Amino acid sequence: MSKIIDLKRRNFLKGSAAAAAAASVASTSAFAGSYDDAKNLKQQKEEDIKNAKYTPVVCGMCVNMCGVIAREVDGKITKIDPNPLHTKSRGFMCARGNAGIAEEYDPDRLTKPLKRVGPKGSGKFVEISWEQALDEISQKMVKILEEERDNRSTFVFGAGASTGNMGDPVFANFLNGVGSANFIDHFTTCFAPSFMANLMTFGSWGLSDFQHTKYVMNLGANRAEGIVTPDTLDMFRKTHGRGIEKIVYIDPRYTNTASHCDEFIAIKPGTDAALILAMINETIKNGYHKTPYKAQYIEENVNGIKELEEFFTTGEGATYTPEWAAKITDIPAETIKRLTKEFSDAAEKYEGAANCYRSRKSTWYYQDFEFRRAQAIFNAIHGCVNRPGGVTLGTHLKGKNGKGLESYEYEDFPIYDNAKGRIDTGVIANGEYPLANPTKGSWQILRDNILEINTKWNKAGRPRPDEDGNYKGLAENEYPVRGFFIYKQNPMQSVPEYDKTAEMLKSVDLVVTIDIIANDTAYYSDYILPDNTYL
Ligand code: SF4
Numbered sequence: 001m002s003k004i005i006d007l008k009r010r011n012f013l014k015g016s017a018a019a020a021a022a023a024s025v026a027s028t029s030a031f032a033g034s035y036d037d038a039k040n041l042k043q044q045k046e047e048d049i050k051n052a053k054y055t056p057v058v059c060g061m062c063v064n065m066c067g068v069i070a071r072e073v074d075g076k077i078t079k080i081d082p083n084p085l086h087t088k089s090r091g092f093m094c095a096r097g098n099a100g101i102a103e104e105y106d107p108d109r110l111t112k113p114l115k116r117v118g119p120k121g122s123g124k125f126v127e128i129s130w131e132q133a134l135d136e137i138s139q140k141m142v143k144i145l146e147e148e149r150d151n152r153s154t155f156v157f158g159a160g161a162s163t164g165n166m167g168d169p170v171f172a173n174f175l176n177g178v179g180s181a182n183f184i185d186h187f188t189t190c191f192a193p194s195f196m197a198n199l200m201t202f203g204s205w206g207l208s209d210f211q212h213t214k215y216v217m218n219l220g221a222n223r224a225e226g227i228v229t230p231d232t233l234d235m236f237r238k239t240h241g242r243g244i245e246k247i248v249y250i251d252p253r254y255t256n257t258a259s260h261c262d263e264f265i266a267i268k269p270g271t272d273a274a275l276i277l278a279m280i281n282e283t284i285k286n287g288y289h290k291t292p293y294k295a296q297y298i299e300e301n302v303n304g305i306k307e308l309e310e311f312f313t314t315g316e317g318a319t320y321t322p323e324w325a326a327k328i329t330d331i332p333a334e335t336i337k338r339l340t341k342e343f344s345d346a347a348e349k350y351e352g353a354a355n356c357y358r359s360r361k362s363t364w365y366y367q368d369f370e371f372r373r374a375q376a377i378f379n380a381i382h383g384c385v386n387r388p389g390g391v392t393l394g395t396h397l398k399g400k401n402g403k404g405l406e407s408y409e410y411e412d413f414p415i416y417d418n419a420k421g422r423i424d425t426g427v428i429a430n431g432e433y434p435l436a437n438p439t440k441g442s443w444q445i446l447r448d449n450i451l452e453i454n455t456k457w458n459k460a461g462r463p464r465p466d467e468d469g470n471y472k473g474l475a476e477n478e479y480p481v482r483g484f485f486i487y488k489q490n491p492m493q494s495v496p497e498y499d500k501t502a503e504m505l506k507s508v509d510l511v512v513t514i515d516i517i518a519n520d521t522a523y524y525s526d527y528i529l530p531d532n533t534y535l
Pocket of ligand 1: 059060061062063064065066089092093094095096097098228229230
């Protein structure tokens with residue numbers, strides 16, 4: 001029997017403490033070196049830089065995919081630099097990107113497939129060969145499919161958002177190859193309400209074009225602390241003496257982001273929707289959407305403007321005045337009126353180059369979807385959607401020959417007769433969650449449904465499906481989930497109520513995680529497969 005590897009957290013901590021102690025000794029002795037030592041080291045470095053191999057790669061430390069250049073000396077990556085020629089990042093690289101080397105050479109990095117030998121969650125694994133791992137996993141899959149009468153949806157696939165070598169599309173191909181309907185990514189633990197609100201208002205999520213915008217109204221997106229990306233710097237470019245006329249930041253707390261902005265306005269937590277509704281009310285009441293540029297924009301691009309005007313003049317929206325919002329948000333009515341006028345003037349003057357910023361983040365409040373929809377409408381009636389400097393919906397890149405660039409080719413997979421609908425938003429939910437994305441689903445509903453159905457199924461003695469695919473003891477269309485493949489995702493940390501997530505993973509017969517370093521979810525897996533880094 002191979003050596004048992006104990007992935008328990010305290011072992012990680014012990015390891016980290018020892019590493020920290022060693023680092024502190026090393027740094028003390030480094031200071032003790034002579035001037036000649038330092039000079040030699042410098043010469044050696046210069047020599048290394050001259051002889052190094054430089055490879056442009058796409059950073060895989062988050063979803064932004066900045067262009068970076070890896071420096072390699074004697075087969076070892078020694079530094080990562082930003083790539084000034086990369087179209088998206090344009091010479092930007094953040095601290096996470098800089099730390100990419102640490103992931104590559106992390107002593108806790110997975111190097112061999114691991115197989116669980118203790119109870120799920122105990123962290124006890126043994127190393128096995130790739131051959132053994134793949135053989136055992138596929139044998140278990142075949143057995144499960146035989147028992148489930150070929151219901152492919154008994155396997156669920158979860159993937160992080162394009163943060164690695166397989167990314168969404170290739171992992172989705174694996175899912176398609178198996179034939180399951182159940183694919184889940186980080187969507188509902190990230191920007192689902194904002195995405196769906198924009199999708200249902202103007203058909204796309206789009207990006208905020210901070211490179212060309214002139215006025216930003218940022219509602220609580222703490223970009224200087226939460227996530228620094230190329231567009232964070234674009235948003236703050238006024239700070240560096242360029243471009244943007246004004247950034248207004250509205251948040252309950254004076255954050256680091258607030259310090260980069262021209263005006264900070266404190267708002268009572270959870271009341272952003274009321275603020276935007278009052279701004280739409282103020283816009284309609286004063287006819288700010290009827291100025292020359294906007295009138296033409298609305299004529300050409302906006303449906304339902306009459307209904308919106310009616311709602312805000314004679315309908316319920318007529319009561320959403322700045323005075324009404326002032327009582328809810330703690331922002332004075334005069335400030336709400338001034339901000340609306342400022343935004344309106346900038347949008348007119350710069351023909352849509354203004355941005356009521358939608359941000360990315362998980363849900364803040366229970367009415368988040370409505371808040372984001374109000375923002376989408378506000379941007380649209382000021383002519384800021386699909387305009388440079390506004391919310392841009394994007395176009396297909398053209399290659400040098402004028403034709404579109406080739407997109408990723410999905411394999412043509414057969415449709416399996418017995419695969420069932422999604423376990424979260426499909427047949428099981430019966431339309432209970434109409435706003436959930438039909439292809440990306442919801443982590444929480446998925447987790448809760450699997451746990452509930454698997455528990456019932458286990459209590460009923462794990463019945464096999466009849467010829468129609470129905471199970472004794474389960475409702476029509478319900479089925480057990482017996483396999484879960486998780487690629488670079490950590491639902492134990494990212495989905496609320498981790499006890500439930502642990503129970504759900506325990507209730508699934510075959511859990512396989514694929515990652516670079518074993519995370520909390522890996523503890524609850526039957527097999528852990530190591531992945532490459534982007535370096
Ligand atoms: S934002 Fe930072 S971590 Fe993300 S891709 Fe760019 S450099 Fe990498």
